Amino acid sequence: MIDAALFGAGLIGSVHAKNLARHPGVRLRYVVDPRQDAAERIAAGTGAEVADTATVMNDPSVKAVVIASATRTHAELIIGAAAKSKAIFCEKPIDLDIARTDQCLAAVEKAGVPLQIGFNRRFDPSFATVRKRIDAGEIGAVEQVIITSRDPEPETEEALAGGGGVFREMTIHDFDMARFLLGEEPVELFATGSSLVEPYYAKLGDYDTAMIILRTASGKQCHINNSVRAVYGYDQRIEVHGSKGMLQAGNRTPTSVSLSGESGIAADRPLYFFVERYADSYEAELDHFIQSVGAGRTPAVGAADGRKAMILCEAALASAKSGRFEPVRF
Amino acid sequence: MIDAALFGAGLIGSVHAKNLARHPGVRLRYVVDPRQDAAERIAAGTGAEVADTATVMNDPSVKAVVIASATRTHAELIIGAAAKSKAIFCEKPIDLDIARTDQCLAAVEKAGVPLQIGFNRRFDPSFATVRKRIDAGEIGAVEQVIITSRDPEPETEEALAGGGGVFREMTIHDFDMARFLLGEEPVELFATGSSLVEPYYAKLGDYDTAMIILRTASGKQCHINNSVRAVYGYDQRIEVHGSKGMLQAGNRTPTSVSLSGESGIAADRPLYFFVERYADSYEAELDHFIQSVGAGRTPAVGAADGRKAMILCEAALASAKSGRFEPVRF
Amino acid sequence: MIDAALFGAGLIGSVHAKNLARHPGVRLRYVVDPRQDAAERIAAGTGAEVADTATVMNDPSVKAVVIASATRTHAELIIGAAAKSKAIFCEKPIDLDIARTDQCLAAVEKAGVPLQIGFNRRFDPSFATVRKRIDAGEIGAVEQVIITSRDPEPETEEALAGGGGVFREMTIHDFDMARFLLGEEPVELFATGSSLVEPYYAKLGDYDTAMIILRTASGKQCHINNSVRAVYGYDQRIEVHGSKGMLQAGNRTPTSVSLSGESGIAADRPLYFFVERYADSYEAELDHFIQSVGAGRTPAVGAADGRKAMILCEAALASAKSGRFEPVRF
Amino acid sequence: MIDAALFGAGLIGSVHAKNLARHPGVRLRYVVDPRQDAAERIAAGTGAEVADTATVMNDPSVKAVVIASATRTHAELIIGAAAKSKAIFCEKPIDLDIARTDQCLAAVEKAGVPLQIGFNRRFDPSFATVRKRIDAGEIGAVEQVIITSRDPEPETEEALAGGGGVFREMTIHDFDMARFLLGEEPVELFATGSSLVEPYYAKLGDYDTAMIILRTASGKQCHINNSVRAVYGYDQRIEVHGSKGMLQAGNRTPTSVSLSGESGIAADRPLYFFVERYADSYEAELDHFIQSVGAGRTPAVGAADGRKAMILCEAALASAKSGRFEPVRF
The missing domain is CATH 3.40.50.720 (NAD(P)-binding Rossmann-like Domain)
Structure with a gap:
């Protein structure tokens, strides 16, 4: 205890x-x-x-x-x-x-x-399973990763002004997921951002809609797409393509109910936001921390991971301005 | 407290x-x-x-x-x-x-x-949602209900010999679900059973594979199919057809991961058995009980429901022998 | 030629x-x-x-x-x-x-x-594939078959009055499918019918909503559910349970498009009716006929199949009146 | 005629x-x-x-x-x-x-x-429906487009050497689809390519694995991912995100059959390659051409579309070398 x-x-x-x-x-x-x-x-x-x-x-x-x-x-x-x-x-x-x-x-x-960083998504049962199945060789060598990460609603102008911006607050999780899934460090990063959702994103020099490409030394590639507004709910999907196949992890819904009616077949929206969607992962990451501390083991997601994700955020900010591949120097 | x-x-x-x-x-x-x-x-x-x-x-x-x-x-x-x-x-x-x-x-x-009977499936988030959406009029008047209820593995011969048989141990839940979804009491019941999975079911005069039809006074119909062995995992699905559409609730899986490989697209099996599949419902039914007791309210699933489900079991046993619609007398 | x-x-x-x-x-x-x-x-x-x-x-x-x-x-x-x-x-x-x-x-x-009967559904690419995969042993011994067969709209009163009734016009296809999938002849049949959709079905002594159970000598079982009205479109699904797994064939839709919006994820309704849904099968059954004639081979779906389906219709009519398992005598 | x-x-x-x-x-x-x-x-x-x-x-x-x-x-x-x-x-x-x-x-x-260019995918029933539903306002203003386009197998070294390279032979269709779905011309393009599948792609100065981002003047974005090898079959999916929702069009499969077995639920692979997957679209594009010619109307996909797709190919080649957003000058 x-x-x-x-x-x-x-x-x-x-x-x-x-x-x-x-x-x-x-x-x-x-x-x-x-x-x-x-x-x-x-x-x-x-x-x-x-x-x-x-x-x-x-x-x-x-x-x-x-x-x-x-x-x-x-x-x-x-x-x-x-x-x-x-x-x-x-x-x-x-x-x-x-x-x-x-x-x-x-x-x-x-x-x-011991220091563990709260990259909870690594502990999501589906995402963790994707990593395990890559390790088990089910899709051979990883070649491309596609991360869809879209919030159900924008931050308020006040919250946005007081925070670190969309890359450091939102995309940072996707950068960690990219590293987690690529299994090889990115060496170059390209980012482009727009403000299409709320004008105050542009006013504050930030982006509400972004696309990113990362590339590793051996040529593996990762795409991230972000938006601060998905009216259908929190959209969190990953897709990993390898030499022997593809692994996908989809959204989670509150129920398995569908309605077949005159206008089509309607299924549930995804769970609303991170508290609901990632509930399991929050529980699992703390369990990992507590067990690591108890056993004197180094937690799996450490200080270096936190630092590297921040460096990727910096590269994204630079690239969105320069319009070119920015080198990633960890 | x-x-x-x-x-x-x-x-x-x-x-x-x-x-x-x-x-x-x-x-x-x-x-x-x-x-x-x-x-x-x-x-x-x-x-x-x-x-x-x-x-x-x-x-x-x-x-x-x-x-x-x-x-x-x-x-x-x-x-x-x-x-x-x-x-x-x-x-x-x-x-x-x-x-x-x-x-x-x-x-x-x-x-x-107060007495509450453990028909936990009424509290499953998906099944409860189906009932709520029927009540909200989303599919008009209920006409037919189809219940798929298949266990992942048979009981041992010892357990089977010591229990009440497949209708009273397994189908009883489906009978309660039939009443829950039909919204009108069954008045006739037809059942047929076979022993195709394990010979000791036949030896003990029981069935491991069964099909049932219930019918209400106004002519609504319900089909139940049961097997004690679904090698792909616990199969628990419901389908309600009404004058304006159909509501379905499907199985639940441990993850949302799928693998696209040379031999096809493979998704998870359903959760293994009732402890995993109905975990939410066990928590919800006790919460309902405790809240009902605390507030002095009658719980939603009471003694009469337990009794009626047993009478349906008796009718099923009779029909499987007689080969005819047996009257249901509550 | x-x-x-x-x-x-x-x-x-x-x-x-x-x-x-x-x-x-x-x-x-x-x-x-x-x-x-x-x-x-x-x-x-x-x-x-x-x-x-x-x-x-x-x-x-x-x-x-x-x-x-x-x-x-x-x-x-x-x-x-x-x-x-x-x-x-x-x-x-x-x-x-x-x-x-x-x-x-x-x-x-x-x-x-040569005489071939127009049981086109045996030539539907999905249903034919189910049969082939059963034959290949993918689900072991067949134990239960479930056939969902629901028309998008009722016949007019005139057409109904002039035809053979719902079992002989509609369910006859499902009876052939039952024989096709069970791989063993039914020996008993139970049917129950109601008139819940249009009063003229009752007036004409017919049913617009029916459920049926067939049983073979070895105890294999088949359930059919029918309705003359599925507001979401023609609903044609089969499910075959065997000792080693389940094969399912679902509906077909005009496109693969889905809309994720504020009220959920909406997919296409099934193709409207038999001309669209079974277009491939009509082409394939005639091709089979022409090739059989050309090669002097007996077509796969012959006179005996047509006769047996009719006998199952008669048994269904009898059972819906008697309320009991009727023997099937081919 | x-x-x-x-x-x-x-x-x-x-x-x-x-x-x-x-x-x-x-x-x-x-x-x-x-x-x-x-x-x-x-x-x-x-x-x-x-x-x-x-x-x-x-x-x-x-x-x-x-x-x-x-x-x-x-x-x-x-x-x-x-x-x-x-x-x-x-x-x-x-x-x-x-x-x-x-x-x-x-x-x-x-x-x-009249001159019509064979961008058949615009005539695919699902992709054409996505365009129509965007036009109908179902997802509001388009913000991001994601195109997944992966061939089931690489070209032979001979074919590759004799052709125009992956961007001009394969991605050109995706560039046309990007223009079709964005509804606004791209003004900048970023591309990166690797050779991870077959060494002769690198030897010939070409790429077998690529990711691309396009951007319009108003800031709309489009991502394309390409690979010349998807062992699970031809992977052709589109996803359009707008201010009011998302439209997706998925792959098509030969049948609707799935197998639930001990190792999971297995569905069909997508149709193998373009002849099968896009059969409907080839028929529809020629019908459009013939009807346009007959009626003296200008076909919907004309010379300018062919030219613009080629210019996007040139920009992709340049960007994959320069590592930066290349301007698109139509």
Whole structure:
């Protein structure tokens, strides 16, 4: 049984809180959030205690922290937890700045603590199965990967202005998935973005509609398409083409019900958004973290993965401006 | 918060134990099972206490009992719990004997306690959605129902010999589903059974392969097909035809992954068996029970439903012998 | 090159005319129909000549006749063509009367001419493939067959009054399919029918909604469900369960297009009715007939099949009245 | 009734010959091919006459020519037919050289004859339906198009060496489809290619695996993925995302049969290659040509479309070398 603390009582923090509370191998001791009522709500539902950062850091019984607070607080919390030898699970991105990211990684390495990044999609049962079946040789050598990743609705202008932009907030997951599925590091990246959905994306110098191509040294290719609006629901599909076949993973729906009526055969829309669609993966990634910590194993998705995804985001920003393949230098 | 006790620490008892332990509105106090180690395993995982029947019945703080023990113990436990004014959730069937079933129902009625029967499939998200969409008028008047219900593997000869036979153990769920979907009581039933899978079904005078037709007073029809062996996994599908269209609910699969290879496009088999396939429904039916008890409401699936399903089983046994439509007299 | 004549210039006659005109191994010489304009329309489109029955029968160059005229004319045309040693393709049913059917079969046998019955569905690419894959052992021994056969709209009251009723006009195809897929003759049949769609079905003593179960000597079972109204289009599906798996053949749609929109994922309705749905099978059955005639081979679907399907219709009529398994005596 | 001649008796010429022979509005008079036996085979099956180019060109009764001969012969035949005022249907590409293409277009324009280019996929029932439903406003404004286009097997080294390369032979169809679906001309194009399938693609300076992004002036985007080897069969899918939803068109299969067995649910592979997959479209495009010629209407897919597709091929070749967005100058 590992004692843990949670930073961040927002949407994703609540998801982690529920999974920590249910997990037989962990005791959720503390919840930290500047929004006292949000923290209290989670505390009430889980038996945890509302605390401040210092209390958590200074309590030696807390062996693991789960960081789901605002992005700008990640770096300080990572460095603080590492200094106290606590195992760290941190939502992506580590930091919007690569130099600051490197400081975090140095601190973690020096402390020798495990750090897992919240690339939950690797733990989605379907996506994880695709990876396993590639490894089992079912499609031979991977040649092309196609990632469809479309949100059901745009961010508000306020949220967009306060965040890192579409590549660093949304595509970052797809970049990690590209690396996960290609099985070889990308060396070049091309991106193009438009603002077709909401004018404030353009106003803020951002994109709401994007297409990307990555390429590895041996010539494997990956395409990502993004939009911030899919009126039919969260669209999350992957397709991997290899020398011996193709593996696809499709969307998930709330039910298996279809209606055959005068106007056609109608099936369910995909599950609405990430909380529903990736519910299994959030549970599985924390289980992986807790089990890794318990067994003294390095978690499968580590600091280097977080850093590389950020570098791909930077390359995408550069390419969308330059109109050319940008080199990827990890 | 309702204090509850669980009778039965077998496969289905374990499912209920886990759902009771997770439920925020209930505290699982006791587990009762003659197999001490099975009871202790559940107790260890849930914080409940291993107890005997008398302790549970005599503890006035226990407001609700969940009966998942062997079928032959159901009647006595129901009568005992009713006498102590405890709310009752009981797995189907109430009893293999209709007269004994009627004694249970009389005891429950006299005591005025809620009784819910474990027809969990009504709470399956897809099947429940079909019922809701029929009620919403999406397919007009129901005309025909088709229920496909096929187990992945036969029972062992020992289990079969000790149980109530395929109609009372397996088809009983389909009979409840037929009533649930037809929305009008069947008045006639035709059944035919064969033994094509395992010779011991015939040896024991039972069937491993069956087809049934039910008919209501207004002429609505329902077909059920059963087999005890579907090598591709648990096959549980429903199809409802109405004057304005058809609603179908299909199987569920572990992942959404498909492989396109030289020999075709291959998708997952359905989830293996009832524990996996109906996991959601087990959680939902207990939640319904607990909420009904808490709010003083009558649960949706009650004693009469359990009794009627048993009468349909009797009619099926009679028809499979007589080769004719048997009247259904509830 | 075989010279042929067509009797009947109605809907199904037109389908055959088009396929005969296209076929490289046949020359369509004559079209016969009391409705002169209908015959002329077909003649104009195919290069055939409008003629009367005597002309066709007395022209020794006509080696094959295709009978797609009204059911009551079939017997006389079969007997006439047999007397002139012409190969015969005849739409089902041979005749509504079994004794008369037997006269036809005797005439054909005496003449030693090939006779093929228009059970076109055996030639549907999907259904034919199911049969081939059963024969290849892909699902082991057949145990249960489920046939869904639902027309998009009812017959008019006039057509219904003038025809043989729903079992002899519609279900007859399903009975042939049952025999085709079971691979063993049915020995018992149970049927129940209702009138839920149009009151004139009841008024005429007929059914618009029916369910049937057939059973073979070894205990294999087949279920058929029929309705004369499927608002979503012609619903023609088969499902065969065997000891090693299940083969299914589904509906066909005009396109592969789907729309993902706010209200769900919408696919095409099935093709509207038999002319569209079974277009391939009409072409294939005539090709089979012509090739059989050319090579002096007995066609695969012969007189006995037509007769047996009629006997199953009679058993269904009897069972729907008696409410019991009726014996099937071929 | 229009008299027509066919140039080219190869694979695609045979497809056109069959469709011309079947068409009620056309009489196929001549077949021209330097391979005498190939021409004779087609002549025998269609009633056409084997002839040389001069005979065809000098026969004033020939009102239309269908050019399906080797690419290098297209330009001369177009110019020759235009000089004789014959309507022209020509397989893509017009010529591998843009200047030569322009000479053809000038000749055609001067002669005032109709010219249709063989972009058959626009006439595929599913793809044509997608276009119609976009026009009907079903998905609002188009934002992104995704085209999956993968051949079942690579060309031989000989064929590859003698042809125009993968972009001009294969992707050219996808470029036309991109223009067809975007509804706005692309202004920039990015392409990257690898040789992962057969080393002779690299040896010949060509690509067997490619990804492309096109972009219109308003920021609409289109992705194309190509491979010369899809072991599961010809993979031809389109996906169009708009402000109000997504339209998808999938592959077509020979049957609707699926097998549920111990290892999963297996469906048919897609139809093998273009002759099977696009059979309907070849028939429909010729029908469109013949009807346009008959009615004096300009065919829907004209010279400008052929030219623009070639310019996109040139841009792809340039981009695959430069690694940057290349401008598209029509």
